Amino acid sequence: MEHARNEGMPLATEMFEGHAVNRSAAERRAATIGARRSVKKAYQAAWLVNAVRCIDLTTLAGDDTAARVRRLCAKARNPIAPHVMDGLGLAGMGLTTGAVCVYPTMVVHAVRALEGSGVPVASVATGFPAGLMPLHLRLEEIRYAVGEGAQEIDIVITREHVLTGNWQALYDEIAAMREACGEAHMKAILATGDLQTLGNVYAASMVAMQAGADFIKTSTGKESVNATLPVGLIMLRALRDYGQATGYRIGFKPAGGMKSAKEALIWQMLMKEELGRDWLQPDLFRFGASSMLGDIERQLEHHVTGRYAASSRHATA
Template sequence: MADRNPGCDLDLGWVNNVRINLPSVKRRAETLGTKRTVKKQWQAAWLLRAVTCIDLTTLSGDDTNANVQRLCHKAAHPVRDDIIEALGMGDAGITCGAVCVYPGRVNGAVKTLKKIGADIPVAAVATGFPSGQYHLRTRLEEIKLTVADGANEIDIVINREMALTGNWQGLYEELKAMREACGNAHLKAILAVGELGSMTNVYKASLVAMMAGADFIKTSTGKEGVNATIPIGIVMCRAIREYHERTGYKVGFKPAGGIRTAKDALVWLILIKEELGDEWLHNHMFRIGASGLLADIERQLFHYVYGRYAAVSELPMA
């Protein structure tokens, strides 16, 4: 794995000089899923890669230890064994990239994964998810408690007011404190792009998060009106690329919210390959936050192997 992004000093000149050519971004987004396609065995291979990049997620108010246990089992065995064997991938150890839950469910997820012998990270949404409208002190304490419970990754939410008012210094300092509170756990900064007001703010917030030491930048909580869209993905990936070109450090990318079909996943993989390159096409650098996506991918892989679509009863819970 590449070295973690250590962050750098806040460069307000760099941040304030950001300009977005929105028509150009939209044109790029419109052609991304039409000019590049993958078919047959290549599509099956790409879909298996997508499976390994999924943060299999449950973020419901009625989550219980039982459904988190089921989620962990599914993350460890995301695709039916007969399908995996038919694809010649029986020895590949295909699992999801992580299990993503609320802080209160971390302990149960860690215990379940240990019990079944699955080496899968546990990610937790923290810092007053999804609004972030809490005192900084309690947000930092939540991070520390969640890491102590065994979380390997913390998906934090940024302070949207600071981004909307251009208080980049304040946002940078908060994120630095969150990165420190994470310790060895990786910090994934959720920008809540649907609430940032403009693509320019999305790019600026991406830069500030990376300067503060974020290991990943993530589009959304999944609770906003606008979540992961391809134009937003292009803007965030180009911020990651520019940051890498200037500092030499690679930062991961996680779209989340509204990614539900195998076709959606393929478009996101194409975006990553074309905007960032093959070095980002694995789960150390790219994740998809999703709850229902895996079910459709498994359905498409079933069709590839058996030539028909599975009945609901033929595929286990995803």
């Protein structure tokens, strides 16, 4: 699906300052997702296959190696076992994950392993996960990852700018990162678990989009609290408000702590109810998860065979 890339806009604090966020109402709304409706059988299988298309298959470990990255890329090329795809009637579909996400020094290995697959390589950058490095070094890390072949860059923001309300500094930082990304799409990680209030989450989301973010992302996966439905709801409302004001479609990526196929269903339900079917496509929605894929594959095998396989049969890499 093609849509115009977000060009950003000048900082406009009136779009978020004074914007009231009712935490209790957000939590009540989030609690209804997945509780009021469910999908079963073939419909559930279809939703789970779609979730696979939207996964950023990720390894961000201190002991990452070229071999581990190559195994992850092999899984990204063929995320569901052939006998399960046959049983679903999807043999020949060419199903892949949405992307593979790695550290900058691992990008070159992922690019080589994914050559010809159409699966983009994403790289974290900007001093991930804390982002507490001098700005010029963070920008250089972006340029390095792009130079190695990364097509998507997941940047982290300086949380202090949000916590102190220094919106101009936050805007300038993200705008500089967007410029450093060039043609690579930029996902702005807000580290929402560190931002203290949902009001701050809304404001940070809006500033990131004004500064040119192509996606807004909940978490690094390294915070004590990662993707939660109330936070996701507020980010989606900010995304919708920005789209109504500018005409740009911005993507959304929940990340961290998501492990089950049930969570994949619930997050997709939230996207569909809040934004519509267009946001169930990988150009506007991604999961930052890896272990979730194993449970999705397990549930799909159960749908096909009627039996649950051991988790070890569906290793991520």
